[in-house]
Amino acid sequence: MSDAIKIGVIADQTGPLSIMGAGQANLATLVVDEINASGGLLGRHVELLIEDSATDDAQAASAAAKLVQDDHVDVLLGGIFSSTRQAIKQPAVVEGETLYIYPEQYEGQEYHPLLFCTGAVPAQQVEPLIPWLMQQTGAQTFYLPSADYIWPHVNRKVHEVASANGGQILGEEYFPLDHADWGETVDRINSSGAEVVFNTTVPPGCIPFLQTLCESGFTRHGGRIVTTYFDENLVAALPPEHTAGLYACMDYYQSVSDPFSQELLGRYNVRFPDGPQFSGGSGCTGMYRGLKLWEAAVTEAGSLDQAAVVAALDHAQIAQGPGGPAEMVPGQHHVRMNMYIAQVRNGTLEVVESLGAIDPSEHLQPVA
Numbered sequence: 001m002s003d004a005i006k007i008g009v010i011a012d013q014t015g016p017l018s019i020m021g022a023g024q025a026n027l028a029t030l031v032v033d034e035i036n037a038s039g040g041l042l043g044r045h046v047e048l049l050i051e052d053s054a055t056d057d058a059q060a061a062s063a064a065a066k067l068v069q070d071d072h073v074d075v076l077l078g079g080i081f082s083s084t085r086q087a088i089k090q091p092a093v094v095e096g097e098t099l100y101i102y103p104e105q106y107e108g109q110e111y112h113p114l115l116f117c118t119g120a121v122p123a124q125q126v127e128p129l130i131p132w133l134m135q136q137t138g139a140q141t142f143y144l145p146s147a148d149y150i151w152p153h154v155n156r157k158v159h160e161v162a163s164a165n166g167g168q169i170l171g172e173e174y175f176p177l178d179h180a181d182w183g184e185t186v187d188r189i190n191s192s193g194a195e196v197v198f199n200t201t202v203p204p205g206c207i208p209f210l211q212t213l214c215e216s217g218f219t220r221h222g223g224r225i226v227t228t229y230f231d232e233n234l235v236a237a238l239p240p241e242h243t244a245g246l247y248a249c250m251d252y253y254q255s256v257s258d259p260f261s262q263e264l265l266g267r268y269n270v271r272f273p274d275g276p277q278f279s280g281g282s283g284c285t286g287m288y289r290g291l292k293l294w295e296a297a298v299t300e301a302g303s304l305d306q307a308a309v310v311a312a313l314d315h316a317q318i319a320q321g322p323g324g325p326a327e328m329v330p331g332q333h334h335v336r337m338n339m340y341i342a343q344v345r346n347g348t349l350e351v352v353e354s355l356g357a358i359d360p361s362e363h364l365q366p367v368a
Helices: 016-035 058-069 082-095 121-135 151-164 183-192 206-215 232-237 259-271 287-301 305-312
Strands: 005-011 047-054 073-079 100-102 115-117 141-147 168-175 196-197 222-225 247-249 327-328 335-345 348-358
Touching: 005 016, 005 058, 005 287, 016 047, 016 232, 016 287, 047 058, 047 073, 058 082, 073 082, 082 100, 082 348, 100 287, 121 222, 121 247, 121 335, 121 348, 141 151, 141 183, 151 168, 168 183, 168 196, 183 206, 183 335, 222 247, 232 348, 287 305, 287 327, 287 335
Parallel strands: 005 047, 005 073, 073 100, 100 115, 141 168, 141 196, 196 222
Antiparallel strands: 247 335, 327 335, 335 348
């Protein structure tokens, strides 16, 4: 349909992150279908083009080039790993000069006039979580096992916040994303006496890491595990004993009980009963916000003129969303939204603290 508005989505539908990427693709399908069922956007049909990036940055870059150069999408969304964001950014934003919305929680500090972020950043996760955890548990010492790529730069904020609250980092190590032999690292963690493992290993490496840590008796002896990005899909994919007691901090969990969040979860489950589950962080929520904030911006602009849409997106708001309302903070290209601390209990993530709306506190930038 030549008159259709085109939305491009790049999702890791296969590979190690498929449990998250398939949820992103499902959610985009749900939202676009609902937009079209309500009459479309600007009176036009919305066409969704989804490309599988297969948890591979080179494939993500190729998908971005195709969507921008061949399909001429009006906006591009997607990516989970921060390295994937960078792979998409070059052909889509830098070379293709196309608006790109990154829907994932990440390390922060990303900026380009045509790049907006709708996931959580360290000011919304690390800054509230660490003081809360230290106060609630009395823990003072941390160990930081990490994947060796861009996102674990969040550890800088862990150092800053822990130190400011009287805590101490006893160890910090970096490994390839698919690292599997964690025995020596776990031995060092236990020997250090660290009370908290702040884990930024990621799939697939996090699976054997959590298994090895569990088998060492770390949590049985009172240790605490923090993995900010863990969602319902990851918890369900692992043996319960490997994640029992784990703390996370995100923008949404299925146990968030506001009526809209529950109703949206119900619609998703009816449409996609075979999963993956609707989840926050790496899954569906940032994609939902990205699509709906962009829809609001296009509606305000009254056209697809990119400069007008970018100007409107800089202050776009949605009154309802998963976890609550959301608004782009003018000049920051990041979202103010509700945040929650959850703990794995009996195999499910239960909200233990509702933090309310938190600013991303990213650097102010000139509006394009």
